[in-house]
Amino acid sequence: MILAWKEIKNNKAKFSIVGSIILLISLLTFIISGLANGLSQDNMSLIKNFPDGTFYMAEDSNNSYAQSRIDEKKQMQLLENGGDSFAFSLQMGNLKIDSNKQKNVSLMTYTDNKYYQNIDNGEIVLDHSLKKEGIKAGDQLSFRQSENSFEVAGFVDDARFNHSPVVLINQKDFNNLFRTQAFQIVFSPISNKDIDGLNAYSNSEFLNTIPSYQAEQMTLNMIVWFLIIISGMLFAIFFYMMNVQKLGMYGILKALGIRTNTLYTMIWTQMGIITVSALISSALLSQVFQSIAPTSMPYSLPLTSTIQLSILFIVVGFMGATLSGIQIKRIDPLQAIQQGEA
Structure with a gap:
């Protein structure tokens, strides 16, 4: 935790850029999800209000x-x-x-x-x-x-x-x-x-027999999933580039007895700090958007949807950061130090 926080403080610009991109992607995802929910209600509230x-x-x-x-x-x-x-x-x-x-x-x-x-x-x-x-x-x-x-x-x-x-x-x-x-x-x-x-x-099967509902929801949900996957790829690329630049430092740390699990924990902590901060900001902004959106716009973003999407972002970010750290496990301390000196 201490190592992770120190690195964030020493590289504020890099982490701020990534955090801003995650904020924008998650905000866009929340808004599209709100539109999908709103359009779903505007399209089929009659059927959705039926009991099971x-x-x-x-x-x-x-x-x-x-x-x-x-x-x-x-x-x-x-x-x-x-x-x-x-x-x-x-x-x-x-x-x-x-x-x-x-x-x-x-x-x-x-x-x-x-x-x-x-x-x-x-x-x-x-x-x-x-x-x-x-x-x-x-x-x-x-x-x-x-x-x-x-x-x-x-x-x-x-x-x-x-x-x-x-x-x-x-x-x-x-x-x-x-x-x-x-x-x-x-x-x-x-x-x-x-x-x-x-x-x-069933209720959901009947809704999917209605072409307008199925096409509309499938398109919007596909956009949401693509944005979530893009956020995971962004984390993987960002931390991969960071790790390449720090091979020498990782070699020294491993030579000093720092375990690979500790280095992974540092990456996960950094990912968590960036993601949670961005998600809190984007969730608040999406709720503000809900309050100022025109009444003619079918927009609805329940708290449960916000929480579910946030969990997905964290899981995908965790996976992306983990993939980027595979090279840390393979680092040979002496070789990494020599590459860092070169």
Whole structure:
């Protein structure tokens, strides 16, 4: 610890540069992770708020909810034996806010269940984000698919699908709008109960069947992982170059009886000091960014995500520093001293 700290004090410029780079990389990683979480909520908060259970779609749906049509007999079988199971359907539509303005929305209808309120004919319940459009309870609205008006009966929190606010609507009204009777999906709180003719999905598996969600999250998560790997490579290169410059010193230390483990501990300590300092700073800055980010930006960085990413940075940094120190183990004291003198 003492050796590590002395070297940092004697080489402030070098360690400050590396620390600054790690700070910027980790800050960028935190921000992208916050965007990934925020976009995930903005895209699929409706589904993410479901309790753990099983989603069923038709076997011939090609893993697409839009192509799924649940057979009525199988639907009744699930609803009768599945406790709090319910069937639901989702369709994209256009809500007319006024004569000159429309809003893309996801319409959802469902059978009776304990998770969503019953909605009467001619009524709709909207996601709370539509309040920003000036809509309030009691307003009369219509859809592009029909000139019939619907009364706004209330609002629900965090109900978004495909980056659109969700509109909850009565079954008969939904059927009239989209000319369909069959439900697309059945949700059951019972896990992995196989039904002939239906495909079963866990919550995460069902989310991954939705192309927009899968592509979006895969891209952002790939960027996060690349940044973490780059930070590990940065540590490996930095400490490798430092070790090359200090072969003579390491030779002298080993000749004096300093053990290889002690030299490794010095490198790990330096890595820890740089990484932890950078991570604390970047974590604070990312939380500040969260407080000043525009409300229109879907950004969410929970403390658990920050801690998990920080642990990953430390682990990858530890691996990079360890790889750079392999040459220390192979140092021959006499040869290293001669190279240092040369």
